[in-house]
Amino acid sequence: MPNVAEISTAASRAAAANRRGTARSRAARIGTERVIRGSLFACALLSIVTTFTILVILLVQSASFFAMPQVSAWEFFTGTTWAPLLGEEKHFGIWPLIAGTLLVTSIAAAFALPVGLLVAIYLSEYAPSRVRSILKPILEVLAGIPTVVYGFFALAVITPFLHEHVSESFGTFNALGAGLAVGIMILPIVASLSEDSLRAVPRSLRDAAFAMGGTRFDVSTKVVVPAALSGIVASWLLAITRAIGETMIVALAAGGLASMTFNPAHEVQTMTAYMVQIFTGDAPAYGIEYKSSFAVATILFVITLALTVVGNLFLRAFREEYE
Amino acid sequence: MHSLGGRAQSTTRTRTPGEIVAAATPTSQVGRRIVDRTFLGVCIAFTALAVLLLVILLVSIWQDGHARLSWQFLSAFASRKTEEAGVRAPLWGSIWVCVICAVAALPIGVGTAIYLEEFSKRSRFRSFIQLNIANLAGVPSIVYGILGLTAFARAFGTANSEDPITFGQPESFFYLQLPFGNGVLAGGLTLMLVVLPIVIVSSQEALRTVPGSLRTAALALGATQWQTTWNITLPASIPMIMTGGILAMSRAIGEAAPILVLGVPLFIRSTPSNLMSDFTVLPLQIYNWSMRQQSGFHELAAAGIIVLLAVLLTLNALAVIIRHRLQRANG
Numbered sequence: 155m156p157n158v159a160e161i162s163t164a165a166s167r168a169a170a171a172n173r174r175g176t177a178r179s180r181a182a183r184i185g186t187e188r189v190i191r192g193s194l195f196a197c198a199l200l201s202i203v204t205t206f207t208i209l210v211i212l213l214v215q216s217a218s219f220f221a222m223p224q225v226s227a228w229e230f231f232t233g234t235t236w237a238p239l240l241g242e243e244k245h246f247g248i249w250p251l252i253a254g255t256l257l258v259t260s261i262a263a264a265f266a267l268p269v270g271l272l273v274a275i276y277l278s279e280y281a282p283s284r285v286r287s288i289l290k291p292i293l294e295v296l297a298g299i300p301t302v303v304y305g306f307f308a309l310a311v312i313t314p315f316l317h318e319h320v321s322e323s324f325g326t327f328n329a330l331g332a333g334l335a336v337g338i339m340i341l342p343i344v345a346s347l348s349e350d351s352l353r354a355v356p357r358s359l360r361d362a363a364f365a366m367g368g369t370r371f372d373v374s375t376k377v378v379v380p381a382a383l384s385g386i387v388a389s390w391l392l393a394i395t396r397a398i399g400e401t402m403i404v405a406l407a408a409g410g411l412a413s414m415t416f417n418p419a420h421e422v423q424t425m426t427a428y429m430v431q432i433f434t435g436d437a438p439a440y441g442i443e444y445k446s447s448f449a450v451a452t453i454l455f456v457i458t459l460a461l462t463v464v465g466n467l468f469l470r471a472f473r474e475e476y477e
Numbered sequence: 478m479h480s481l482g483g484r485a486q487s488t489t490r491t492r493t494p495g496e497i498v499a500a501a502t503p504t505s506q507v508g509r510r511i512v513d514r515t516f517l518g519v520c521i522a523f524t525a526l527a528v529l530l531l532v533i534l535l536v537s538i539w540q541d542g543h544a545r546l547s548w549q550f551l552s553a554f555a556s557r558k559t560e561e562a563g564v565r566a567p568l569w570g571s572i573w574v575c576v577i578c579a580v581a582a583l584p585i586g587v588g589t590a591i592y593l594e595e596f597s598k599r600s601r602f603r604s605f606i607q608l609n610i611a612n613l614a615g616v617p618s619i620v621y622g623i624l625g626l627t628a629f630a631r632a633f634g635t636a637n638s639e640d641p642i643t644f645g646q647p648e649s650f651f652y653l654q655l656p657f658g659n660g661v662l663a664g665g666l667t668l669m670l671v672v673l674p675i676v677i678v679s680s681q682e683a684l685r686t687v688p689g690s691l692r693t694a695a696l697a698l699g700a701t702q703w704q705t706t707w708n709i710t711l712p713a714s715i716p717m718i719m720t721g722g723i724l725a726m727s728r729a730i731g732e733a734a735p736i737l738v739l740g741v742p743l744f745i746r747s748t749p750s751n752l753m754s755d756f757t758v759l760p761l762q763i764y765n766w767s768m769r770q771q772s773g774f775h776e777l778a779a780a781g782i783i784v785l786l787a788v789l790l791t792l793n794a795l796a797v798i799i800r801h802r803l804q805r806a807n808g
Contacts, residue, residue, distance in 0.1 A: 183701055190703045191596055197588030198597075201610050201677070204670055208620060211627050269523045276520035289524065296531050298724075298789060300731025302760040303538070303782050306767045310775060311537050338530055345527070371513035392615065399617025401734035402760070406767055426619050426734070433622075433738045448623070455620055462615030466608070 212455055215448035222442055230449065236412035236423075238443045246446055248453060250412040254329070254422035258404055261333025261418060262340060262397045267390050269337075270344025271379075274386075277345070278352035279374045290346075297342035305406030308335035313407065316419075323419045327409030330418035335403045340393040347392065351385020351472055352378055385472040391465030395458050401426040425454045538786075542779025550780055554746040555762065559773030564784055569748040570661065570756035571730055571788065577665025577752075578672065578729045583722050585669070586676025590718075593677075594684040595692075595706050614674035622738025625667025630739055632656035652751045659739045660753040667735045672725040679721025683714040716803040723796035727789045733760035759785045 220227050225246055233247015273293075277286055313331035316324040324330065355378050363373040379386070409421030410431055423431075432447040553563025589610075597603040627633060632655060641654040657663040687710050695705040711718075736758050743765060745757045759781060766778035 187701050187703050191592075194588050194592035194596055197585045198592040198606050200585060201589065201606060201613060201673065204624070204673075205609055205613060207628060208616070208624050211624060212620075269527065272520050272523045273527055276517075276524050280517055280520060289528070292528055292531060296527070298727055298731075298793070299534070300733070300760050300785060300789075302731070302733045302763050302767075303534070303785070306763065306778055306782060307534050307537070309767060310541065310779070311533065338534075341527060369509050369513035371516045372509065375516075395615045399615075399619065401617065401619045401737075402764060406764065426617065429619055430734070430737060433740060451620055451623055454617060458615055458617055459612060462612050465615070466611045 208455070212448060212452040215445060216452045219442070219445035219449045222445070224442060225446075234414050236428075238446050244442065246449075248450065250414050251423060251425045251428055251450060252453070253414050253416070254408070254412060254427075255398055255424040257329045257416055257418065257422055258333045258336060258408055258424055259394060259397045261330060262336035263390075263394055265334060265337035266341045266344050266393060266397075270341050270389070270393070271348055271386060273341070273345040274348035274352055275374050275379070278349045279370060279378060293342045293345055296338070297346070299339075300402075301339055301400060302402040302406070304335045304339045305332075305403040307338075308332055308403060308407035321419060325409075325419070325421060327407060327411075327421045328419050329408055329415075329422045332404050332406075332408035333418065335407060336397050336400050339400065339403065340397050343393045343396060344389050347389030348382070348386045351382040351389070354385065354472075355381045382472070384468045388465045388468035388472065391461050391468065395461040395465065398461070399426065399454065399458050401430060405430040425450050429454075538779050538782050540779075541776055542781075542783050545776050545780035546783060551784070555744055559771075559777055562777055564759065564762060564781055566745040566748060567757045567759045567762035567781070568784065568788075570664075570745070571758045571785075573661045573749045573754075573756060574664045574668060574736075574758055575726055575730050577662060578668040579722070579726055581666060581669040582672050582676050582725065582729075586673050586722075586725075587680045587718060589673075589677045590680035590684055591706055591711075594681055595710060596702060610674050610677055614678070617734075618671050618732055619734040619738060621667060621671045622735035624670060625663060625735055626738050626740070629657050629663040629666050630659050647753075648750070650751050652753055654753050658753060659741050659755070661749045661756045662752040663739055664736055664741070664756060664758070667739060668729040668732055671732055671735055672729045675725040675728060676722055679725070680714075680718050683717030683721060684710060686717065687713045716800045719799050719803065720796045723792055723799070727792045730758075730788060730792070731760055731785070733758070733764055736761050737764070759788070 219225060220230070224244060230246050230248055232249075233245060234249045235245040235247045236250040237243075237245040277289060281289065308331045309326075312334055313324060313326065313328060316328070316331055359377055359381060360373050363377045368376070404424045404427045408424060408427060410423050410427065411421045412423040412428065413420065415422060428450055429447045432443055550563045551568065552565055553561060554565050555567075556562040589606075593603060593606065635656075641656060641658065644653040645651050657666075691709050691713065692705050695709045696702075700708070741757050741761065742755055743757075745755055747755070749756050763778050763781040763785065766774045766781060
């Protein structure tokens with residue numbers, strides 16, 4: 155709460171500003187105000203223009219992809235062969251790319267969602283404030299590391315480790331190495347968003363549970379976590395969205411072979427990795443392979459948008475409950 | 478538990494804490510203690526794992542790359558010979574792109590935040606923009622790359638990319654062309670789109686921390702909404718806005734996917750000289766080096782990562798210093 159002195163400083167500053175303000179007349183002042191309001195409104199409008207433009211570009215390009223004679227929408231949505239570059243006969247069935255994305259994302263989620271939640275519970279319920287003040291910046295450092303670095307880490311450290319200590323069948327490119335790197339990348343998102351929602355649970359709920367003789371474990375897992383559940387689910391969904399859209403890690407470590415496999419030792423291609431392959435390769439602009447990447451981008455956009463919308467709904471439900 | 482068993486237990490939240498604790502599996506005090514300590518052990522173990530992973534990541538990169546770090550590495554251009562290669566072009570490219578991104582994203586982002594927090598009433602339109610920004614934050618950065626490629630690099634195909642409309646001499650600092658092609662301006666604007674939601678949300682949070690009574694005091698003296706914002710609200714929230722802005726810029730510096738989609742050339746042997754210059758950025762150079770199987774390139778990639786992390790560290794230190802300085806000046 156600001157005290158009287160602060161308010162009066164603010165007031166005298168405003169008065170001074172009024173005196174030296176350029177606009178002398180009331181009319182001029184109102185005019186300036188209108189112009190400024192208009193330009194601020196234009197800034198806010200840009201975000202809507204951005205969304206709209208993304209939608210139009212993706213839809214127009216996808217439409218012209220599906221209009222090509224070699225492409226059938228039925229094959230695209232149901233086909234299980236993705237072979238846009240090799241051989242005479244091209245196949246555009248999206249499912250191998252979706253399977254690759256699902257495999258990498260599931261591995262990342264299987265690692266990051268539970269571990270992130272445990273870290274969050276530890277930080278919010280158990281850790282002494284000194285430990286917390288050390289761990290929070292470490293999580294921030296992890297969150298600030300560029301994803302290409304995690305990609306390098308997967309290629310240079312995780313995959314050789316898997317090859318030596320787990321199984322010989324892990325090649326240079328494999329889904330598990332990429333998935334684990336994506337998992338490390340999204341871990342800080344889960345941990346810090348979940349921790350925020352755990353800490354937002356009112357103290358009185360904890361106190362009541364402690365008063366009934368609950369241990370810290372009872373209180374955390376049976377009172378605090380259920381109360382913060384929608385916030386935790388939101389953090390999970392937002393982290394999964396990031397994992398699905400992650401590009402550089404999978405482009406470096408997962409490989410470039412689109413296949414319907416759920417073997418984590420195999421090479422897979424995700425939707426994003428296919429787009430990288432097209433945009434870095436020599437695929438002629440406006441050719442069929444080039445256009446197919448827009449159709450893939452549309453699918454990717456729809457999936458991530460749906461997850462973000464649901465995630466934000468959970469977040470809002472949580473905020474409404476305790477704020 | 479049994480005495481209360483008759484009550485409806487449809488959802489977890491309708492149960493009282495007493496019921497919930499009574500439902501805990503082990504019944505003895507000792508048993509519950511053991512469960513509690515074990516759980517704490519598991520939590521600590523996984524937290525330690527996260528810290529350990531960060532340590533392994535940093536140590537392994539340092540081991541791979543530190544031998545390559547030298548003044549020559551910073552001042553040399555990319556080369557097919559690994560011992561001569563350096564990061565001069567991507568380092569300058571990253572700096573150019575980041576400055577352009579900051580110049581574009583900060584005013585627009587803060588302007589949007591001011592509009593949403595200070596100027597717009599709680600209307601449907603406002604919540605629509607808010608929802609839209611939340612959704613934009615979840616769009617994968619590679620999709621922004623497609624937007625940048627179409628809108629900035631090619632101007633929606635309205636002008637001929639092969640034969641652009643030019644303004645000024647190609648060598649001069651003020652050279653411009655339409656469409657922009659894959660120069661630093663297109664790169665910086667594309668990254669602006671990526672970080673804009675972050676800048677907006679963090680600026681909104683900063684503006685919300687300013688107490689309403691300060692605004693009321695200014696308005697009561699006859700200041701207009703904008704005078705209040707410019708003289709009172711913004712100065713009070715600028716440390717937080719700057720911190721958020723710098724964090725957004727460190728995100729921009731680390732992005733490779735949108736720049737990759739723009740189709741920047743692989744080998745660049747010059748630093749940018751104007752807004753239309755060819756460029757590459759550090760993360761993209763690291764990606765290209767990591768992709769090469771030949772010996773020597775791995776070490777180059779690791780050394781590039783060290784440079785990138787050093788740049789990010791500098792930016793974050795800057796954020797801390799600015800916050801500290803401005804807070805003192807304001808206090």
